[in-house]
Amino acid sequence: MMNDISTKSSDIGFKKSFVKLFYSQAMLLVLIIFLVLMNFVSDKFLTSGNLFNIIRQVTVLGIMACGMTIVVIGKGIDLSAASILALCAVVNVMLQPFGYITAISAAILTGIICGSINGYLIGKIKANFIIVTLGTQILFTATALIMTGGRNLKSRTERIFSYIGDESILGIPVMAYILIIVFIVFGILLHKTAAGRRLFATGLNDKAAKVAGINTSNIIMGSYVINGFIIAVASVILTSRLPRIRVGTASYYLFDVITIVVLGGTALSGGVGGIYKTAIGLMIFAVMNNGMMLMGIPFEYQQMIKGIILILAVLYDEFNRRKRLLY
Amino acid sequence: MKVTAKKITNFAIDKKLLFIIIVLIIVLSAADKSFFTIRSLTSILDHTTILGIMAVGMTILLISGWFDLSVGGVMAFSGIITILLQPFGLFISILGGLLAGTSIGALNGLLVVKGKINAFIVTLGTMIIFRGLGLGITKSTPIKGTIDAFQIIGRGSVFGIPYRVLLLIIMYVAAWYILKYTKFGRNDYAIGGNPLSAKLAGINVNLYAFLYFVFCSFTAAIAGIVLSSSVNTASAVFGSGIEMLVIVSAVLGGTSLFGGKGGVVGTIQGVIILGIIERAMVIFNIDTNYQSLFRGSIIIIVVVTDALTTRRQEMTLR
Numbered sequence A: 001m002m003n004d005i006s007t008k009s010s011d012i013g014f015k016k017s018f019v020k021l022f023y024s025q026a027m028l029l030v031l032i033i034f035l036v037l038m039n040f041v042s043d044k045f046l047t048s049g050n051l052f053n054i055i056r057q058v059t060v061l062g063i064m065a066c067g068m069t070i071v072v073i074g075k076g077i078d079l080s081a082a083s084i085l086a087l088c089a090v091v092n093v094m095l096q097p098f099g100y101i102t103a104i105s106a107a108i109l110t111g112i113i114c115g116s117i118n119g120y121l122i123g124k125i126k127a128n129f130i131i132v133t134l135g136t137q138i139l140f141t142a143t144a145l146i147m148t149g150g151r152n153l154k155s156r157t158e159r160i161f162s163y164i165g166d167e168s169i170l171g172i173p174v175m176a177y178i179l180i181i182v183f184i185v186f187g188i189l190l191h192k193t194a195a196g197r198r199l200f201a202t203g204l205n206d207k208a209a210k211v212a213g214i215n216t217s218n219i220i221m222g223s224y225v226i227n228g229f230i231i232a233v234a235s236v237i238l239t240s241r242l243p244r245i246r247v248g249t250a251s252y253y254l255f256d257v258i259t260i261v262v263l264g265g266t267a268l269s270g271g272v273g274g275i276y277k278t279a280i281g282l283m284i285f286a287v288m289n290n291g292m293m294l295m296g297i298p299f300e301y302q303q304m305i306k307g308i309i310l311i312l313a314v315l316y317d318e319f320n321r322r323k324r325l326l327y
Numbered sequence B: 001m002k003v004t005a006k007k008i009t010n011f012a013i014d015k016k017l018l019f020i021i022i023v024l025i026i027v028l029s030a031a032d033k034s035f036f037t038i039r040s041l042t043s044i045l046d047h048t049t050i051l052g053i054m055a056v057g058m059t060i061l062l063i064s065g066w067f068d069l070s071v072g073g074v075m076a077f078s079g080i081i082t083i084l085l086q087p088f089g090l091f092i093s094i095l096g097g098l099l100a101g102t103s104i105g106a107l108n109g110l111l112v113v114k115g116k117i118n119a120f121i122v123t124l125g126t127m128i129i130f131r132g133l134g135l136g137i138t139k140s141t142p143i144k145g146t147i148d149a150f151q152i153i154g155r156g157s158v159f160g161i162p163y164r165v166l167l168l169i170i171m172y173v174a175a176w177y178i179l180k181y182t183k184f185g186r187n188d189y190a191i192g193g194n195p196l197s198a199k200l201a202g203i204n205v206n207l208y209a210f211l212y213f214v215f216c217s218f219t220a221a222i223a224g225i226v227l228s229s230s231v232n233t234a235s236a237v238f239g240s241g242i243e244m245l246v247i248v249s250a251v252l253g254g255t256s257l258f259g260g261k262g263g264v265v266g267t268i269q270g271v272i273i274l275g276i277i278e279r280a281m282v283i284f285n286i287d288t289n290y291q292s293l294f295r296g297s298i299i300i301i302v303v304v305t306d307a308l309t310t311r312r313q314e315m316t317l318r
Helices: A002-007 A014-024 A026-041 A048-073 A081-094 A100-124 A129-148 A159-166 A174-191 A194-204 A206-211 A216-241 A247-264 A275-295 A299-326 B002-014 B016-031 B038-047 B049-063 B071-084 B090-113 B119-138 B148-155 B163-181 B183-193 B195-200 B205-231 B242-252 B264-283 B288-317
Strands: none
Touching: A026 A275, A048 A081, A048 A174, A048 A194, A048 A216, A048 A247, A048 A275, A081 A100, A081 A129, A081 A216, A081 A247, A100 A129, A100 A216, A100 B288, A129 A247, A129 B242, A129 B288, A159 A174, A159 A216, A174 A194, A174 A216, A174 A275, A194 A206, A194 A216, A206 A216, A247 A275, A247 A299, A247 B119, A275 A299, A299 B119, B016 B264, B038 B049, B038 B163, B038 B264, B049 B071, B049 B163, B049 B183, B049 B205, B049 B242, B049 B264, B071 B090, B071 B119, B071 B205, B071 B242, B090 B119, B090 B148, B090 B205, B148 B163, B148 B205, B163 B183, B163 B205, B163 B264, B183 B195, B183 B205, B195 B205, B242 B264, B242 B288, B264 B288
């Protein structure tokens, strides 16, 4: 939003436009630096095997990050994302004996219902989004645990799941295509449709948006429903990739998804961000994650480093926003 | 006649938590003979001390309009530091634990106030960082304490009342006094009610917000020390998810998530209600998964009620 305003004045000099480019594309620069650094750290990094491995690792996170981006632009956050993922995966796996069409559609229905619950409580009743989604996080996880009885479930009984999970088209994993399609669809949805523009307006200033005639509570509710839907899609990928589903391990996904969205530069204050930024955030995260694994850093410290990077990213974003306002 | 009816309704709304507590106690005493004994009732208070101590700091922070998700992580981390420092003596270890927890609060406060970052993301980040650090330095295994005298805090009692319950009572009385009669407490309500007018009235909003964050972590550090003393162990996974219950007990007690109103008298009642419910779930032998289903529902109900009452009050103000 800020960029649009500043480009209007035509007398921006070369230096100014360069500085502006630097601040708006800083994360791309970070990504390139990371890529170069990783190349020096490990000679295994730039092999096609490793790169496809990275894609397989982050597809689920990337798809979830698209939904989270929409929610965050609407000045919200979904802390129940990982629980919805677990619940949808459980529904999917339990219904697989009835054929994959039943299983997948039931999972997607579950995701939409979960998203609607969040959306109704936050959009319509206007309850605090953090506490609501923390509460539904507990609810959905408990439901998933009750359904499974705490057991690990065997997934991938149908051939289509192992096809999504393992196969490649033209040497590129099937998952990569799905990821790219989701990003393109969400990019169009967010930046090229009226609903997307309304979401930006609502996130930036909900009172002004309301006065301008936007039904803000519907927009907010819609963002959570779409988020629930796309998490269900991610859960289908998850069940295709993993041979066994354990509810307890899903909680790590939540923090990673938020880190990806924030790393890209979508602001938690609402109304600023985009799918392109999330894509950059996803790539930085993927390279970082893979790098830490290649360097053999213990899991506990990996979490800690991710936490520090999250805080640095938000600090940088705040600093960056002030700078951008100057130019 | 009409006035008395209104008075009674107001009284009922005002003391609704007390009624809930009494009803819960009567119902549970009917269901279980052993429930209504002094021992059983003390043990409810005893089991909720950790939650109760953390809820003091959280209430004060919530009144000022901010909140803290890292309290569970702070609690676990200060417990770990206390146990780790025990070779240097009891006094130093407790001081170290308090200092470690409080400095996390200072970090939170600094990032939120000076860095102008969203409190939610800062405290989520510090929670992950310090839980990770705790897991790293304990190598993911619980560590045992070496000084026996340390266990007195968590296990000792005088006239049948555990020390930690006494500590809880002292903290609530102190917090009640602070909120009602000191500048620290009065400014809390002013800032939470309207930060801008508080600033215009000459209150150093940034300084006080920072102090509330520090105070919140300070109480979490005390809770961590009490907990690790009562089990003589510290682990980085202690109290995962407790931040939720801490916030809910404050909100249940009438402290609003939107800031500016509430108090510790309500919070202690909220803590007791949660304690009784936990106890009831044990008495009725409810499966742990259904327990968390129940807890999640309570959280949703509480937050929805908070939103609806706040909206109604805004309507009447207009």
